[in-house]
Amino acid sequence: MTPSPTAAPAAPSAAPASGMRGRKRERTRRAIAEAAFRLFADEGFDAVTLTRIAAAADVAPATVFTHYASKEDIFFGRRLEFEPGVAEAVRGAATGAELIERMRRACDEAFGTILAADSLPQARTFSRILLDSPSLRRSYLPLARERRDQLLAVLLERAGERAADAGVRDELETFATLAGAVRELGFDALHGALAAGEPAGRVREAAVAALDRGYGRLVRAYGDAPFLDMG
Template identity: 40%
Template sequence: MSQATTPTRRDRKKQQTRQAIGEAAMRLFLQRGFDAVTVADVAREADVAVQTVFNHFPSKEDLFFQERDGYVSLPSRAVRSRGTGETVAQALARGYLRLLGDYHVAGLLLQSIDYQRTLDASPALRGRELELRQERESLLAAALAEDAPPLSEGLRPALMAAFASAVDRVLDAEVRRRLLAGEPAGQVQSSVEPMVVELFAVAEAACGKVGAPA
């Protein structure tokens, strides 16, 4: 049985540098707006060279979407890792609620409001977000296509992936609405949980009723 490799001092230093750059970038983006901040500004704020920033983040947009890999792969991973008897809808709900819980524990739910405002104000970020959502849908559709019928049949994988993406957007908007209304983050998390479970279940049921091609 293989053992996890212990990070070296060099690995830890690289991770610390990456984290410092990421935190500096988000601080500036939320204060000034994405388009008003340059990579050189981020390098100065993090006290590193511009090339060091690019060593960790290939583009300025990657500085904003720092958790892109986890975000993009979350639904497909949730579907592939589901337990015996767990439906696709339940797996997707579990993944969404885990992410929401992680944000609450880290104290990032309130920050998500400023994050979304910054994103909405930048055409470059809106375009990149659309690309990430499409990539996310494609990965989920691929995972569903490998699964058992009926969701693996015909156009159902792509349809279910599109439904799941729509559910994500609706839930994200509801979370932000409640936070803006002054509802405590912990209360928001608990109050949306039934909605999360119900909406993904409705999406799966609707997709399952779509007739398979002859």
């Protein structure tokens, strides 16, 4: 994220840019994203059209569609850069308690990245735009389900042959759903405190407290669960 409170994060290309054409494509993509975030911040996400974004970026509307499928695609364009490394955390854990603690730590580390000095102004803008837009909040739900499905896939991979057991699979699906909900509670607290203008330290405290409450309950419920034990 960039220091300017109204500048968009630089969105990554679908494939690594190379050569003059790749650099030109990346500059265009960046210009569209920056123009969009300026408009989102000034006028609200729901009031801005792709045609307006194209005009602000000084490109044709068709060019915007070449790089982005929708306004939501622009807004969430860098989300993967700030996602917690949950997959790595899950693969490295031997027990349920360790797995849950690693997941909590991965989210906390993501908070640190988002709240870094060079990211904080844009993070505040992102959170304010998100919370002010009903359509963005609706768009956030499929992303949460996507993250839950990704977590479940890693859990099933980790379970190996045991994943063929319907009971184990059902338990893992339930756990992934609950763990995903806890993750979202932490980020909800983060976005709320950022949008309210709280100092970075208090933002992190609020977000971590939400994580601790949720993951603490998961440890009590699943810390000794046999289907999570890889020891």
